[in-house]
Amino acid sequence: MATRARSTPPPGGPDEAHPKKAPSTFLADSWHAVAWSEEVASAPFAITVCNEPIVLLRLEDGTVSALAGLCPHRFASLGKGRRLPGNRLQCPYHGLEFGADGRCVANPHGAIPGVVRLKQYPLIERHSLLWLWVGGEERADPALIPDFSLLEDTGHRTIRGRLRTRAHYELITDNLMDLTHVGYVHEGGIGTDAIKDGRHTVLQAGTTLFSNRWCPDGPAAPVWSALFNHYEGHVDHWLNMRWDAPSTMWLDVGVTPTGRHRREGITVWGAHILTPETEASTHYLWAACRDFALDDKALDEHLRVPIEHAFVNEDRPMIEDIQKNMAGRTFKEMRPLILPFDQGAVRARRLLDDLRSGRKVQLLPVSSTHDAAYQ
Ligand code: FES
Numbered sequence: 001m002a003t004r005a006r007s008t009p010p011p012g013g014p015d016e017a018h019p020k021k022a023p024s025t026f027l028a029d030s031w032h033a034v035a036w037s038e039e040v041a042s043a044p045f046a047i048t049v050c051n052e053p054i055v056l057l058r059l060e061d062g063t064v065s066a067l068a069g070l071c072p073h074r075f076a077s078l079g080k081g082r083r084l085p086g087n088r089l090q091c092p093y094h095g096l097e098f099g100a101d102g103r104c105v106a107n108p109h110g111a112i113p114g115v116v117r118l119k120q121y122p123l124i125e126r127h128s129l130l131w132l133w134v135g136g137e138e139r140a141d142p143a144l145i146p147d148f149s150l151l152e153d154t155g156h157r158t159i160r161g162r163l164r165t166r167a168h169y170e171l172i173t174d175n176l177m178d179l180t181h182v183g184y185v186h187e188g189g190i191g192t193d194a195i196k197d198g199r200h201t202v203l204q205a206g207t208t209l210f211s212n213r214w215c216p217d218g219p220a221a222p223v224w225s226a227l228f229n230h231y232e233g234h235v236d237h238w239l240n241m242r243w244d245a246p247s248t249m250w251l252d253v254g255v256t257p258t259g260r261h262r263r264e265g266i267t268v269w270g271a272h273i274l275t276p277e278t279e280a281s282t283h284y285l286w287a288a289c290r291d292f293a294l295d296d297k298a299l300d301e302h303l304r305v306p307i308e309h310a311f312v313n314e315d316r317p318m319i320e321d322i323q324k325n326m327a328g329r330t331f332k333e334m335r336p337l338i339l340p341f342d343q344g345a346v347r348a349r350r351l352l353d354d355l356r357s358g359r360k361v362q363l364l365p366v367s368s369t370h371d372a373a374y375q
């Protein structure tokens with residue numbers, strides 16, 4: 001009797017059944033800001049991070065637990081479930097209940113399936129953000145959370161929000177680390193010729209990058225002029241971006257009358273935190289923080305409107321279009337042209353590549369548009 005092959009390749013060959021998966025571009029071993037503190041209140045909060053569905057639960061003592069977001073029974077979304085007294089989370093499908101540590105604590109239909117436990121993720125609430133660690137728990141070092149303390153400093157007033165983009169997170173990092181686009185994409189709003197011509201310097205301290213643009217002696221962009229008591233003279237303008245892996249940025253931006261100390265002008269600090277949702281979509285938590293007009297609620301809207309307009313109507317369509325143009329190909333496969341002003345964005349990509357692959361991080365010297373070796 002003829003023996004049958006134990007496994008018959010499916011029609012179209014094995015690749016059809018198990019298409020080769022592109023390697024993940026996430027940096028699991030890093031802190032991802034997943035929500036503003038106030039977003040996680042009494043109801044379960046569902047979010048996907050690095051392709052992993054997660055549910056956040058504010059507990060009765062005020063802390064937050066982060067658990068796997070799918071019920072192990074039939075994979076219902078636990079984020080659509082109910083929070084019950086005693087820090088219990090009830091599945092919306094057949095009512096299994098889970099404790100804050102992920103253990104199944106009640107089964108309305110019979111015995112508790114004792115082996116069942118949802119994965120619990122390390123989570124820290126700091127600087128009004130919830131930071132989640134996707135990778136190995138033993139490597140979740142709280143000291144690795146970048147400094148965003150100004151966001152909760154009582155001498156500052158902060159506005160903040162959340163946006164979503166259908167694009168890979170590194171494409172948005174490119175946008176934020178290269179501020180030359182401001183003169184084109186945001187022309188007439190926050191862009192000026194002085195930004196296009198500004199001096200760009202990139203510095204590295206450990207795994208932190210600084211991409212700084214210094215734009216002296218030009219007219220203030222309309223948004224800045226309005227913020228700065230409708231100042232009509234020339235200003236010195238700075239835009240200094242700090243980057244930490246995987247895509248957590250802090251912008252220090254301001255204007256001052258040309259030649260004057262920056263204390264005589266105004267500064268707005270901003271959080272630009274990108275958290276990968278999937279390989280093709282990103283959560284964007286943004287904030288703007290100021291140390292002037294602390295009681296001026298109307299100014300909050302004057303800031304919010306241009307910030308959201310710039311990203312939603314100007315940056316986002318550009319970045320989502322680029323995502324489509326890449327049609328699933330990687331950045332390297334696209335063989336991008338690298339220009340001198342890409343220093344900040346390209347260094348962030350290289351550093352992230354080193355961290356993802358476990359290579360020793362290269363410490364590169366300062367580069368500046370005034371250096372012969374800049375390219
Ligand atoms: S899917 Fe959750 S209890 Fe059935």
Ligand SMILES: [Fe+2]
Nearest residue numbers: 182185310315
């Ligand atoms: Fe922009």
